[in-house]
Structures are given as structure tokens and as C-alpha cells.
Amino acid sequence: MVEVTLWGSLAAAAEGNSKIEIEAKNIRELFERLRERFPQLEPLMDRGIAVAIDGTIYRDTWSKELPPGAEIYLLPRLAGG
Amino acid sequence: MNFDPSHSKRSFSSVGTRPIRPDGVDKVTGRARYGADFNMPGQLVGRILRSPHAHAIIRKIDTSKAARLPGVKAVLTAADLPDLTDGDAAMYDILDNCMARKKALYDGHAVAAVAAIDARTAKQALKLIEVEYELLPHVTDVDQAFAPDAPLVNDTIITTGLDPKPDRPSNVSMRSQFGHGDVDAGMARADFVVERTFKTEQTHQGYIEPHACVANVSSDGTADLWVCTQGHFVYRQHCAQLLGMDASKLRVTSSEIGGGFGGKTHVWAEPVALALSRKAGRPVKLVMSRDEVFRASGPTSATSIDVRIGALKDGTIIAAEATLRYSCGPYAGSWAEIGAMTAFACYKLENVRTVGYEVLVNRPKTAAYRAPSAPMAAFAVESAVDELAKKVGMDPVDFRIRNAAQEGTKASYGPVYGPIGIGPTLEAVKNHPHMKAPLGKNQGRGMACGFWFNFGGQTCTDLNIGMDGTVSLAVGTVDVGGSRASLSLVAAEELGIDYALVRTVIADTSSLGYNDMTDGSRGTFSSSMATISAARNAIKILRERAAQMWDILVEDVTWEKGHAVAKGETHGNLPKLSLKEIAAASGTTGGPIAGHSEIVADGAGVSFATHICDIEVDPETGATKVLRYTVVQDAGKAVHPTYVEGQYQGGAAQGIGWALNEEYIYGKDGRLQNAGFLDYRIPVCSDLPMIDTQILEIPNPNHPYGVRGVGETSIVPPLAAVANAVSNAVGVRMLHIPMSPPRILAALDA
Numbered sequence: 001m002v003e004v005t006l007w008g009s010l011a012a013a014a015e016g017n018s019k020i021e022i023e024a025k026n027i028r029e030l031f032e033r034l035r036e037r038f039p040q041l042e043p044l045m046d047r048g049i050a051v052a053i054d055g056t057i058y059r060d061t062w063s064k065e066l067p068p069g070a071e072i073y074l075l076p077r078l079a080g081g
Numbered sequence: 082m083n084f085d086p087s088h089s090k091r092s093f094s095s096v097g098t099r100p101i102r103p104d105g106v107d108k109v110t111g112r113a114r115y116g117a118d119f120n121m122p123g124q125l126v127g128r129i130l131r132s133p134h135a136h137a138i139i140r141k142i143d144t145s146k147a148a149r150l151p152g153v154k155a156v157l158t159a160a161d162l163p164d165l166t167d168g169d170a171a172m173y174d175i176l177d178n179c180m181a182r183k184k185a186l187y188d189g190h191a192v193a194a195v196a197a198i199d200a201r202t203a204k205q206a207l208k209l210i211e212v213e214y215e216l217l218p219h220v221t222d223v224d225q226a227f228a229p230d231a232p233l234v235n236d237t238i239i240t241t242g243l244d245p246k247p248d249r250p251s252n253v254s255m256r257s258q259f260g261h262g263d264v265d266a267g268m269a270r271a272d273f274v275v276e277r278t279f280k281t282e283q284t285h286q287g288y289i290e291p292h293a294c295v296a297n298v299s300s301d302g303t304a305d306l307w308v309c310t311q312g313h314f315v316y317r318q319h320c321a322q323l324l325g326m327d328a329s330k331l332r333v334t335s336s337e338i339g340g341g342f343g344g345k346t347h348v349w350a351e352p353v354a355l356a357l358s359r360k361a362g363r364p365v366k367l368v369m370s371r372d373e374v375f376r377a378s379g380p381t382s383a384t385s386i387d388v389r390i391g392a393l394k395d396g397t398i399i400a401a402e403a404t405l406r407y408s409c410g411p412y413a414g415s416w417a418e419i420g421a422m423t424a425f426a427c428y429k430l431e432n433v434r435t436v437g438y439e440v441l442v443n444r445p446k447t448a449a450y451r452a453p454s455a456p457m458a459a460f461a462v463e464s465a466v467d468e469l470a471k472k473v474g475m476d477p478v479d480f481r482i483r484n485a486a487q488e489g490t491k492a493s494y495g496p497v498y499g500p501i502g503i504g505p506t507l508e509a510v511k512n513h514p515h516m517k518a519p520l521g522k523n524q525g526r527g528m529a530c531g532f533w534f535n536f537g538g539q540t541c542t543d544l545n546i547g548m549d550g551t552v553s554l555a556v557g558t559v560d561v562g563g564s565r566a567s568l569s570l571v572a573a574e575e576l577g578i579d580y581a582l583v584r585t586v587i588a589d590t591s592s593l594g595y596n597d598m599t600d601g602s603r604g605t606f607s608s609s610m611a612t613i614s615a616a617r618n619a620i621k622i623l624r625e626r627a628a629q630m631w632d633i634l635v636e637d638v639t640w641e642k643g644h645a646v647a648k649g650e651t652h653g654n655l656p657k658l659s660l661k662e663i664a665a666a667s668g669t670t671g672g673p674i675a676g677h678s679e680i681v682a683d684g685a686g687v688s689f690a691t692h693i694c695d696i697e698v699d700p701e702t703g704a705t706k707v708l709r710y711t712v713v714q715d716a717g718k719a720v721h722p723t724y725v726e727g728q729y730q731g732g733a734a735q736g737i738g739w740a741l742n743e744e745y746i747y748g749k750d751g752r753l754q755n756a757g758f759l760d761y762r763i764p765v766c767s768d769l770p771m772i773d774t775q776i777l778e779i780p781n782p783n784h785p786y787g788v789r790g791v792g793e794t795s796i797v798p799p800l801a802a803v804a805n806a807v808s809n810a811v812g813v814r815m816l817h818i819p820m821s822p823p824r825i826l827a828a829l830d831a
Contacts, residue, residue, distance in 0.1 A: 075494065
């Protein structure tokens with residue numbers, strides 16, 4: 001079980017929850033559980049989400065493990081110039 | 082500073098040196114081939130007809146006269162680009178932007194295109210296309226568009242990020258919010274509060290090379306696209322999807338690039354060129370005019386930002402909030418979201434809240450521009466921070482040092498920071514001679530901080546060792562700022578050979594695995610990681626070949642300074658083998674030697690900078706002159722310091738232009754008034770002083786050499802640094818950018 005913090009827009013689509021306890025070993029499982037639990041998140045997740053684990057941002061490494069007790073933060077997938 | 086010391090303690094041989102760039106001679110002699118320099122036998126000239134109206138329903142397009150004109154080989158409208166996006170809203174917006182379908186949404190929106198045997202015929206053909214418009218009310222200003230009674234720009238957009246979700250369309254495509262703590266309680270405790278509203282106008286990246294491509298679709302369905310772009314793999318994906326092609330059948334080759342800065346991360350006319358070629362059965366060359374670049378490729382957002390910051394008497398910021406409204410053109414975007422994330426990222430704040438609103442306007446689709454969205458947010462916040470420091474009675478540098486984020490700080494956008502460089506850049510600025518230099522009459526000094534995320538992404542690299550011992554490195558990240566030199570240095574470093582023996586090329590999309598585009602300051606960061614990995618794979622093979630040549634176990638072979646060295650009591654006397662010797666024998670030891678790497682380069686390190694600006698203002702005319710400018714920025718590790726300095730200087734130069742003169746000016750008719758470099762004023766050499774730089778190196782622990790991205794952060798602080806300098810020079814807080822002479826005079830008269 002890990003605790004995940006959602007940013008404002010994502011929280012709005014997750015029934016107002018800014019923090020969620022969820023059973024997930026890695027980023028892939030986290031995304032699957034989120035989609036199951038909050039179908040309204042689907043469009044935002046399709047647009048792209050990054051995951052910060054203890055401060056390091058992961059955009060594409062879905063196999064990245066979520067260590068118990070880690071600070072896990074969902075962020076929008078960023079654009080650059 | 083608290084960071085992993087193993088990176089900074091490493092001694093480098095090649096990395097950190099300043100060799101001549103491999104593409105330099107061709108570029109200064111005119112031999113380098115940019116987007117418009119490529120031609121094919123039998124190619125046609127493509128041209129695009131654009132809407133003269135800011136907002137209009139397209140009732141009818143009659144292309145029959147144009148199609149009958151001798152020399153015209155294809156005429157195209159949205160009907161030739163059917164919607165194949167399968168419900169993908171973002172792709173549909175790209176399609177609609179490439180060729181308007183039901184409505185023209187801005188002055189310059191493409192409505193039809195032709196391919197003809199020469200430019201004159203193509204131009205004539207455009208004049209023969211008859212478009213029947215029904216004009217609609219338009220809105221081009223971000224604040225006016227935000228108002229509830231504004232004309233509706235795009236009736237398919239319903240605001241996201243609200244709970245409950247609205248059921249009617251509006252000009253706000255998205256609301257996003259970040260922050261933590263209790264801002265209202267914090268603000269109630271504040272001894273000093275600054276509350277201001279700031280505005281910035283829309284700017285263009287100002288790249289010198291207009292968009293250009295040559296498209297060639299063969300009768301068997303395969304196609305080639307030669308194009309100036311920051312991301313040829315992404316262009317392939319987008320063009321293939323929009324045209325209903327298999328991506329593997331479209332080969333995209335990136336030309337040299339005459340500047341992009343984010344503006345060449347999006348497709349504009351390339352799908353149209355491919356569609357014209359498919360219809361005409363011949364290659365089509367399509368080059369945008371400068372007017373088209375301004376009117377129909379992506380500028381930045383115009384913004385309107387409210388900031389409120391409170392501090393205690395001891396100089397601690399106790400609460401901060403910002404409401405940011407960013408224009409995004411007529412399609413949904415996420416620029417305000419990024420502005421909301423970056424606004425307070427430099428500071429350690431207990432109570433912080435930012436709310437971003439994405440606002441639709443009848444202007445061209447907004448595109449990325451170097452740290453997209455961050456400069457405007459930094460302008461607002463850093464201006465308010467400067468004013469707050471004065472209220473508290475502290476030096477603006479000391480005030481920022483007191484409140485600077487550090488390792489372990491919870492960022493305003495959420496996660497905790499690892500090792501970061503905001504504190505060190507501020508300390509460097511505090512001690513810099515620039516801060517102590519005297520100022521004269523009508524002169525002011527300003528400083529400001531800036532932040533950018535940086536990111537990595539999908540990256541693929543091939544490192545091939547020739548039989549002569551030279552190395553060819555094929556990468557898929559377009560070289561927009563000297564990355565070929567940097568990556569050659571990295572390959573040389575890993576292999577232990579001379580830089581001159583490595584040649585880095587940008588491979589086309591059929592020659593290498595997928596690569597994300599060169600944006601997010603990822604080019605050197607991600608491709609250097611992949612190069613290191615590829616080189617280490619090649620070294621493994623080099624050791625195996627050496628072992629074979631010596632007839633010993635590979636475990637007894639190490640790689641040192643470009644040579645295989647036999648280890649152990651029984652092999653210690655064997656003379657070492659150079660890379661060149663092993664390569665020369667490769668034909669008989671197992672064939673070519675190469676190393677490959679396919680990675681997701683996650684773990685980019687965030688980046689901070691602090692800038693200082695001295696400026697003189699003529700109080701009679703409002704004219705400004707930048708007297709001195711200094712950039713201090715953390716590079717993590719500067720692979721090629723000269724190019725890092727160049728990035729710092731380039732970002733500062735663009736930021737100065739943005740701060741002082743550049744802006745899109747729209748008439749009441751909704752049409753752009755200054756679509757050219759005569760009327761849209763970017764800085765020239767005589768407008769700028771020599772920009773001094775200081776590179777700091779706080780290593781990114783997630784990169785083998787400690788590298789962070791450097792390309793974008795340098796444009797974040799200048800708007801605020803210049804605004805603070807002007808405000809100090811004239812004694813009036815400047816709230817509106819650009820600070821052109823009329824605006825400065827208006828501020829003085831207010």
C-alpha cells in the first residue's frame with residue numbers, strides 16, 4: 001500500500017481526493033488501479049501523467065517500483081521548448 | 082552544498098573541454114543544408130491560403146478556377162485531409178490547425194493549399210480560390226476572453242479541472258491548481274503583503290529560419306519528408322497519423338535547424354505538404370514566408386497574473402498565491418498549468434497556492450517557447466518578491482537567500498527537491514562584482530531567479546566503430562545547440578580516445594529507434610546517457626575481441642584510456658591493444674564492432690538560475706539601454722562549457738527582447754499588425770551588451786556525469802530581472818511587458 005498525492009486538477013477528477021491509499025508495486029500498477037477506481041481520470045491520464053518518487057520525476061518508466069513509505073506525487077506530463 | 086560527491090570528484094579527460102564544433106565550418110560557409118536548401122527533381126511549389134479573418138464560419142470553398150489554371154497540379158482543402166484521429170482530441174486540434182475544417186479560428190488559419198510548377202503559378206492559384214466566410218465576433222485579449230460574456234472561440238471546449246464539471250462550453254479550457262498549507266491563515270499572519278496584477282504580451286520564438294519541408298509520396302504509399310524540426314520522430318508519428326499512413330512507411334530526415342526554441346516541436350504545414358504530394362504524385366516543397374511564420378506558427382501565451390505574497394518582519398515569506406491566466410490560441414493547451422507549477426518553485430514556502438486558467442482566444446495556436454510558461458510566471462512573482470523585500474527592508478538577494486528552496490524542501494508544485502542549485506546561484510550573485518559596480522543617473526539594477534524542470538524521455542543511440550578506429554555516433558535528438566560536439570565528447574570520454582576520432586550524426590527515422598524530440602532541455606542530457614550506455618556496450622565487445630586476439634579469458638581484460646589491458650600474473654606482460662588495433666582486426670575476430678542503447682532517460686535534474694541586469698532609461702523618451710547583464714546558472718556538469726555559456730547567453734538575449742520590445746499587436750479587426758521583423762522588434766547586436774556567464778556545477782545524481790539540462794532555464798529570469806532594473810531606474814513598479822518606450826512613459830505619467 002502506498003500513499004499517492006494528486007495535484008489539484010487530478011484531485012477534482014478523483015472525487016476531490018488529494019491523497020489516495022492504493023495497492024501498487026510499480027507505476028504501471030498504480031495507473032491501472034487509478035483507472036479502475038476513478039474512471040473520470042481517464043482523459044487526464046490519456047493526456048499524460050508523470051510520477052515523482054521521492055522527488056525524482058518519472059515520465060515513462062512504468063516498471064519503476066514504488067517503495068513503501070516513499071513520497072509519491074502525480075504531476076502533469078510536461079512540455080518543453 | 083549537499084549532494085552526491087562521487088560525481089563532482091570524478092576527473093574527466095574530454096568532458097569539460099572546449100573543442101571546435103563539428104558543424105561550424107559548414108554553417109559559417111553556407112554549405113550546411115537547412116530546411117529550404119533541399120530540392121528534388123520535378124518538385125512542385127506548395128503554397129497555403131490563409132484566413133484574413135479572426136473568426137469566421139467557412140460557408141463554401143470553390144477551388145475550381147485554381148484547379149483549372151495551367152501549371153497547377155493539386156489543390157487541397159480540409160476535404161482532402163479527412164478526420165482519421167479516431168476520437169483523439171489533441172490530434173484533431175492539430176489536424177484542424179493544419180487546415181481549417183468548419184471555422185477559421187484566427188487571422189492566418191490555413192483554409193486551402195495548392196501545388197504548382199512554380200511559385201508564381203502557385204500564388205496566382207491562391208488568388209483564384211473563392212472562400213465564402215460568415216464573420217463571427219472575435220476576441221484576442223486574454224482578459225477579455227476570460228470574461229463570462231466574451232465571444233465563444235471554440236464551442237467544443239468544456240472546462241476541465243472543475244468539480245463538478247460544467248455542462249456548457251466556455252473560453253476556459255482548463256483550471257489547474259497546485260500548492261500546500263493554508264494560504265489564508267498564513268496571509269493573516271503576514272506583517273507585510275504585496276498584491277499586484279501583471280500582464281505580458283504574446284511573443285514569437287523569433288527563429289531566423291522559417292518552417293520548410295520537402296515531401297515526396299510515392300505511388301507505392303511510401304513517403305519521405307525532409308524538414309527543419311526539433312523532433313523528426315514526433316513529426317513522423319503526427320504526419321503518419323493525420324494522413325492515415327503506417328509510420329514505418331514515412332521516413333523523416335531532419336535538416337540543420339536555424340533556430341526552433343520550441344516552435345519546431347509542432348507540425349504546421351508538413352502534413353499539408355505530404356497531402357499535396359500524395360494528390361499531385363510529385364515532390365512538393367513548402368516554405369513558409371515570414372508573415373506566415375508570425376501569423377500561423379505558434380507564439381507564446383499572453384498572460385494576466387495576480388500575485389499576493391506575505392512576509393514576516395524577519396524576512397520569512399509566510400504565504401504566497403498566484404492566479405495565472407494564459408492564452409492558448411483557439412485550442413486547448415496546458416500552458417497555464419506549467420506556469421502554475423513553476424511560479425514559486427524557487428522558494429521554500431509553508432503555505433502556497435497557484436491556480437492556472439487556460440484561456441481560448443482568436444490567435445494562433447500557442448506553442449512551446451524555451452521553458453514554456455515559466456518566464457511570465459517568474460516575471461510576476463519575482464517582481465512581487467522584489468517589492469516585498471523592499472517593504473521588509475531587506476536586500477533583494479538576501480531576502481531571496483533567506484527563502485530559497487533547498488534539498489529536502491517541498492516544492493510549490495508538490496514533490497521534495499533533491500540536490501538543487503538555487504541557493505548557490507544566489508550566493509554567487511551576492512558575491513559577484515557586478516552587484517557592487519556603481520550606477521549612474523537614470524540607471525537601475527535588477528536581479529531575479531528562475532526555475533525549469535528539464536526532462537529526459539525515450540532515446541536511442543548507435544555507436545559504430547570503423548575498421549580505422551574512428552567512431553560514428555548516430556543519435557536521434559536533433560542538434561539545436563551544439564549537442565553533436567557534446568555527445569562526441571561523451572563518447573570520447575567513455576572510450577578513452579581523442580574527440581577528433583568521433584563523428585556524431587543525426588540519424589533519420591528509418592535508421593534508428595524512436596527518439597523523443599529535442600525539447601525540455603533533454604537533448605544532451607538524454608543522448609549523453611544513451612551514448613555512455615552504448616559506449617560501454619561497445620567496450621564490452623572490444624574487450625571480448627582483445628581477449629580473442631590474445632587467446633585469454635575476457636575476464637582478464639580491462640579497458641583503460643582507449644586500450645585493452647591484459648590483467649593477471651600470466652598475462653601481465655602482454656602489450657596493451659589500442660581501440661584502433663582491435664578495430665583493424667575486427668574482420669577476422671567476429672565482424673563489425675558497435676554498441677547500441679535504448680533507454681528512457683528519466684531522472685532529469687531540475688535547474689535554477691539567477692540573473693543580474695543593469696539598465697539605463699531615458700525619462701524623456703522611455704527608451705532603454707541594457708548596460709550590463711550577468712547569468713549565473715547551474716549546469717549539473719557542463720559537458721562543453723562554451724555551448725553551455727552560449728545557451729545561457731541566448732536565453733538571456735531572447736528574454737531581454739521579450740522584456741523590452743517584442744509583442745504581437747492585434748488590430749480591432751483581430752488581424753496581426755506586425756507580422757515581420759521590421760515591426761516585430763527582436764534584439765540585434767547593438768541592443769545587447771556582452772552577456773557574462775558563470776557556470777555552477779551541482780551534479781544531478783541521476784546522470785552518470787551529473788548532467789542537468791541547460792537550454793531553457795536561462796530564459797526564465799530575464800523578464801523579471803529587466804523589469805526590476807527598469808522599476809529601480811524609474812522609481813515606478815513596471816507591471817506590463819514588454820516595457821516599450823510608450824509603456825514606460827505611461828507608467829511615469831500615471
